[in-house]
Amino acid sequence: MNRxxxxxxxxxxxxxLCVSAHAQQQKKFVRIGFLTVRAGVEAxxxxxxxxxxxxxxxxxxxxxxxxxxxxGKADRLADLAAQLVRDKLDLIVTAGxxxxxxxxxxxxxxxxxxxxxxxxxxxxxxxxxxHPGGNVTGLSLDAQGLGGKRxxxxxxxxxxxxxxxxxxxxxxxxSKVIMAETEQAAQELKIQLQPIAVExxxxxxxxxxxxxxxxxxxxxxxxxxxxxxFRNRIVELAAKSRLPAxxxxxxxxxxxxxxxxGPDITDLYxxxxxxxxxxxxGAKPADLPVEQPTxxxxxxxxxxxxxxxxxxxxxxxxxxxxxxx
Numbered sequence: 170m171n172r173x174x175x176x177x178x179x180x181x182x183x184x185x186l187c188v189s190a191h192a193q194q195q196k197k198f199v200r201i202g203f204l205t206v207r208a209g210v211e212a213x214x215x216x217x218x219x220x221x222x223x224x225x226x227x228x229x230x231x232x233x234x235x236x237x238x239x240x241g242k243a244d245r246l247a248d249l250a251a252q253l254v255r256d257k258l259d260l261i262v263t264a265g266x267x268x269x270x271x272x273x274x275x276x277x278x279x280x281x282x283x284x285x286x287x288x289x290x291x292x293x294x295x296x297x298x299x300h301p302g303g304n305v306t307g308l309s310l311d312a313q314g315l316g317g318k319r320x321x322x323x324x325x326x327x328x329x330x331x332x333x334x335x336x337x338x339x340x341x342x343x344s345k346v347i348m349a350e351t352e353q354a355a356q357e358l359k360i361q362l363q364p365i366a367v368e369x370x371x372x373x374x375x376x377x378x379x380x381x382x383x384x385x386x387x388x389x390x391x392x393x394x395x396x397x398x399f400r401n402r403i404v405e406l407a408a409k410s411r412l413p414a415x416x417x418x419x420x421x422x423x424x425x426x427x428x429x430x431g432p433d434i435t436d437l438y439x440x441x442x443x444x445x446x447x448x449x450x451g452a453k454p455a456d457l458p459v460e461q462p463t464x465x466x467x468x469x470x471x472x473x474x475x476x477x478x479x480x481x482x483x484x485x486x487x488x489x490x491x492x493x494x
Contacts, residue, residue: 197231198231198232198233199226199231199232199233199259199260199449200232200233200235200256200258200259201232201233201234201235201258201259201260201261201262201445202234202235202236202237202253202256202258202260202261202262203217203234203235203236203237203261203262203263203264204237204239204246204249204250204253204261204262204263204264204268204271204272205237205238205239205263205264205265205268205394206238206239206240206241206242206243206246206264206265206267206268206394206395206398207238207239207240207241207264207394207397207398208238208240208241208398209238210236212435213264213284213420213434213435213438214264214438216435216438216439217262217284217438217439217441217442218234219439219442220438220439220440220441220442220443221442221445221446223442224442224443224446226442226446235253235256235258237249237250237252237253239268241369241370241395241398241399242369243267243338243340243368243395246267246268246270246271247271247274247275249271250268250271250272250274250275250276251275253272253275253279254275254276254279258279259279259280259449260279260280260281260282260445260448260449261276261279261280261281261282262281262282262283262284262441262445263281263282263283263284263286263307264283264284264285264394264438265283265285265286265393265394265395265397266283266285266286266287266288266292266341266342266343266392266393266394267338267340267341267342267393267394267395268283268394269281269283269286269289269292269294269305269307270292270294270342272305273294273304273305276304277303277304278304279304280304280305280306280448280453280454281304281305281306281307281454282305282306282307282441282444282445282448282454283305283306283307283308283441284307284308284437284438284441285307285308285309285310285394285434285437285438286307286308286309286310286343287309287310287311287341287342287343287346287347287392288309288311288342288343288346288347289305289307289309289311289459291343291345291346292342292343292346293342295459298458298459298461299458299459300455300456300458301454301455301456301457301458301459302455303454303455304454304455305454306444306448306454306455306457306458306459307441307444307459307460308437308440308441308444308459308460308461308462309459309460309461309462310392310417310431310432310434310437310462311461311462312432312461312462312465314354315350315417315430315431315432316347316350316351316354317350317351317353317354317357317358318430319351319389319415319417319430319431320333320351320354320355320358320360320389320415321354321358322415322428322430322467322485323387323389323413323415323428324358324360325482325484325485326413326428326481326482326485327386327387327413327479329386330360330386330387330413331359331360331361331386332360332361332362332363332383332384332385332386333355333360333361333362333363333385333386333387333388333389334362334363334364334365334380334383334385334387334388334389334412335348335351335362335363335364335365335388335389335390335391336365336367336376336388336389336390336391336396336403337364337365337366337367337390337391337393337396338366338367338368338391338393338395338396339366339367339368340368341391341392341393341395343392344366344391344393347391347392348364348391351389351391363380363383363385365379365380367396368395370399370402373399373402373403373406374406376406377406377407377409377410380410380412381410385412386412386413387412387413387414387415388407388412388413388414388415389414389415390403390414390415390416390417390421391417392417392418392431397418397420397421400416400418400420400421400424400426401424401425403421403426404421404424404425404426404473405425407426407427408425408473408476408477411477411478412477413427413477413479414426414427414428415427415428415429415430416428416429416431417429417430417431418431418434419431419433419434419466419468419491420434422468422469422470422473422493423468423470423493425470425472425473426470426473427469427470427473427474427477427479428467428468428469428470428481429466429467429468430465430466430467430468431465431466432462432464432465432466433462433464433465433466436462436463436464437462440460444457444460466490466491467488467489467490467491468489468490468491468492468493469481469485469486469489469491469492469493470493471492471493471494472493472494473493
């Protein structure tokens, strides 16, 4: 009898221990920051939220997200990053290369996960893709040959083009590397490039005036979260100048741009939630490999083509993952 009582008491004690441990785990509340140059929460931030929910993180119950928006002004990112550091958060998530640079400059201790960044090794964010080596890790926008592929699709669509404007963010940390890759591809395709830098939406009209004076045949936009936040104005000015334009992000084609080719960025935002989860459970950013894109998509907007009197060849249309009619 005594043995039976002892076993029951032991089981009850172990059960209470489990309940107590579970309760402590449930009580754990984490606070993360999200830093972006955009003006507010967009569809991709919602995808990131969804990814967190799938992993058991519910806002208000066990996680809080402190949102910081630069509203299209890159010079605000440093102050916003400093605010997040002063808040002593558990982790900071960034959207884009510019925001990642600001967060990295602000802290060497708080873990940083970037949802998207160009050339994270060349910009000094990490030591290598497999071993980041510091407090920064995440998802890279890079894949070998992307810059050349965009030029090839543009040239195949409009064989007569020979001079292309390249629009990039003046202070984008990855611009030099991406430009170098694009220039190499242009030489092989016998295309002349005209690099044009901007840093604010107010500079865009002058940038397109310069393109018109240079008599460029087409436009390529380099990856930049800052420039993507100006996408509506860029699309408007490209249409006004009747320029065939290639973008790196499908969201721009969906918002009226002619065509885009690049990684499935929505997929990167979703995968970033897994990086956050691993770090909150004890993984170190230094040891958590940076992941690269696995899905790519070509989007063509036939409405935009019709607006400026262009015809997309059937062989290019046949390769598109999405055609907007």
